[in-house]
Structures are given as C-alpha cells and as structure tokens.
Amino acid sequence: MLASRYFMPTLKENPSEAQVPSHIYLIRAGFIRSLAAGIYEYLPLGLKVLKKIENVIRNRMDEAGALELLLPILTPAELWKETGRWDVYGKELFRLKDRKDADFALGPTHEETITDLVRKNVRSYKDLPLNFYQIQTKFRDEARPRYGLIRGREFIMKDGYSFDVSEEDAIKTYEVMKQAYHKIFQDLKLDYLMVEADVGAIGGKFSHEFVVKVPSGEAHIVYCEKCGYAANVEAAKFHHHKLPPEEALPLEKVYTPNVSSVEEVANFLKVQPQKVVKTLVYKADDKFVAVLIRGDREVNETKLANLLKALDVRPATSEELQNLGLVEGFIGPIGLNLPIYADYSIHELYNFVVGANEKDYHYKNVNLQRDLKVEHFYDLATAKEGDPCPVCKEPLKETTGLEVGHIFLLGTKYSSAMKAYFTDKDGKEKPIVMGCYGIGVSRLMAAIVEQYHDDKGIIWPDIVAPFDLHILILNVKDENSVKVGFDIYEKAKSLGIDVLLDDRDMSAGAKFKDADLVGIPNRIVIGKSLNEGKVEYQRRESQDKTLVELEKVEELLKSLVKR
C-alpha cells in the first residue's frame, strides 16, 4: 500500500475528549473516529487490526470445535419477554418499533435468539452437543460510554453459546472454551488474569472473567501471588481473621453527642474501629433490609443482591431512613424492625459497639446471642488488599483491569424459560444445559494499545499489526531513494509481507512521527546512508537501528516473513 494513496488522517494534538492512551492514540494515529457518544467509525487502519483480532479468535474457536454462524441484530420483543429480560435489561436495551408497531430490540447479547433457534431445530440427545459463535456488532445504551472503544454503545463482540445434554457435559465444554480463551489472549500477547466472577444479570451457575491489567481498568481484582487465586472484588472471597475471644462485659448505653462515623465513635469510646459494628440500611428492589458489618469493612452490594436475589440494591436515602423512623448515624440492630443480615466479620466478635436507634446514643459491650440473636452469617464484605487469601491465607493483592472476556455456565436458566427441551436416551424431556462465552473484540483493540504503547504512539504486536512493514523514503525528490524504496516494496509484497510505503512528499521528521504513532512493528528507512549503499532497519519497540547493505535486504525481508 502506498501512503500517498492511503487514508491515514493522523493528528498532532491529543483529542480533548480522550483521557486514556488507547483512546488518544487510536484517534491520533487514524484508526478510529467518533460519530456520536460511544459510536465509532473504523478507518482502514482500524479495520485491518480488527480483522486480525477477529482471525485470532476465529482460529481458536474453530480449533475448539465451535461453529460460526451469524444471527440477526434485530431481535423481536417476544423473545425477551419469554425470559423476562424485556423488563430486567432496563435502559441499556435499545428498543424500537417497526411500521406495524411491533417492538424490537437491537441485540446487546443473543441468549434468547440462539435458544429460539436451537429449540426449533433440536429434538433429541442425538442432535447434541452443539456449540455456536458469531462475531457481530452489539448495541447497549450504556449510561457512561467512555474511553473510546473500551465502553461503546455500538461495539463488536464475539459471543458463543453451547448446548449439552447434562451439566457434566456442559462443564466439559466450559473447560474447553476456557482453554481456547487462554490461547486467544496469549496469542494476542496480553498480560491478563482469569478471575472468578459474579454471574450478574445474565445469571447461571459460575463464571470467569478474563481481565487485562491496565491502570484505567474499571474491574477491581484481588489476586494471590502465591497460589494463583484471582477474583473480581464483586465475587472475591477471603479468609476471615478473627479477633481474640473476650469475657462478655455488661451491656451499657452510652451518651455519644454528635459522634456517628465509625472513626469518631472508635476515638470517642477509645475502642478499635473493628469493635464498632455498622448497621447499614439498603433498599433491595421494593423492600428494606439492614446489614451488620464490622467497622473496618465495606458491604459489597453485588454479594448482597445475590443473597437477596434482588435486581437492584442501593443504600437507603436520608428521607427513606426518616420515613422508617430511624435516626441516621445512630442506627443499630437492637430493637430494629427490619430483616437483619449479618456479615461473617461479626461472627465471634465480642464487646462491640452499635447505634442505639436514638440520637446521640450508642450501646457498648454488645455480645451476640445475649444482646442480639443472629442465626446466620453471610459473606457480604468486599475483599481488599492485604486480606488473607481464601485458599492459602497469603495476603491478597489488588489491581485494576479491563474485562475483555467473560464465560458463564448458564445451566438451564434460558432453556427452561424458553422450553428448549430435548428427549434423552431414557425418553424423558429435559431442558438443554447451556454455557455462554463473550469476548469484547473492539474493546480488545483498545486493551492491546493500553498495554503496547510508549510516549510516541502505538507498538502493535506482530500478530495484530495493521501492516507488517513500514518503509519510509525520507526524501522523495531523490530518484535513487525512490527507486530503492519501490524495489524493496515490490520485493516485500512478492514475499507476502503486508507493507506500507511512505512515498509522501513530506518532511522526514513528520514521517518518523507518523510511523511512531501508527506503530507498525518493522521499519526500513531509506535515508542518508543510501550513499554508502545501506538502509536502516528498526523494530518499533526498540531504539536500536541496524544498517543493512542493499544486498542483504532480501535476507532481512525473508526473516520478517517468519515472524
């Protein structure tokens, strides 16, 4: 490809709306442009990278035995109503009506559509197992589209769905997909973690996320360097350190004027913050509940929502607390007229402090069972750095990451709701056992840039680079430079190397800037050393330049073919 004929609109300045390196560089280097919030155009360079990422995924999915198909983007509301997700999905679902006033949605994911296809075409255990995938544009009206391709409203996903006759078989398929995912992210040279994840709105039995380590990532991960345990904080467990047992002291109601935060109460009463138990009121769908948790821990709303099987959990507002007759800052479990859920952190806690449900008063030396009956304890706390690993008790580490893949063992949630049954060997009708497997294809393009860039631009790993080789003719007015440049260009093409030749009439400085920005992994520069019969060769990631004699260029090109 000749740069003079190509469309590569590079920018000198950082776009003002871009905050993270991938967003900045993909725009500046001419890979993408924004059409509207969270909606992007893939320019020729961007599309080339996207296709290469898709191919890595396609190869590994095909190798694992999954079958590619393509489902419609428009999905009828009836299907969403069958599973209840027409209501559950909320505002993220782009909804529209056809000319006959029938409701449709632009697919944000395709469990309903694929389950419909399978129920109409699968009858017996002999038709199973099946494992399908597609690579397709998805639509989600995200509340906060941001960071360029990282969180779009229109984006490209690989979504896959498996159908098995038993949970045992479904788990085997899930394992095969998990291994295929590892290969994909390794092929893409990403530094990633596979973490245990929450099943969230998609539902199901268990799930794993594949998370790329980047500072701007929205996923919070804890992991153990010793045994390899890793989980999204929404799902992370940890080993609970118990405080030493104590003799129970007499219960006391104490005057604590204007003292209400954990820190203030601990200071005022001269106790450790761990001895102050918070009573937090939440609204879970349409009911209120109270959570008891140690003062040094935070409630994890996802864990609480899962426990209560609630779709929406949030702290009660001041107004709601008032309506419940509660005194904000002094709420406590003794005499509280709400369902109480106690976190493990207060199990075996002695002589602790709680609010007294009265302005400016707390109870001191509270002891379980004597002063407060609690029958069950639940894991409701968010894991944090330093907590003991649930597997080996080594202190956990915390990091942020970007979710690029998510796999779920769905079980029969969708097949039961949509009556996707098969007849088993024993003649019985059973729901098909499903799994689903997503990869954010367009987000991956951003994730790669997040991990592969420097202060000058992108450094593409060879496997996804838009071109293999960039040839720069520094002075296009010099006939010999042009001749040598085109000779190498033709030779490279004949060897099957995808090459971009910078034949534009521009300054050498501007050409180098563009080359660094665009990030093609191999570069041959035809410049001053041509007088000595040499060209310069450089890898984008290194500062080292090698002078190569013209007779040796073919050898160099052949070595690039092997990369």
Ligand code: ATP
């Ligand atoms: P997130 O928590 O980031 O919103 P999700 O859990 O909603 O992700 P899934 O429904 O599991 O995502 O979708 C599969 C994959 O699609 C994700 O792992 C992610 O890589 C990608 N993805 C999801 N939402 C977006 C988006 N708005 N823009 C780009 N990629 C996305």
Ligand code: MG
């Ligand atoms: Mg989401």
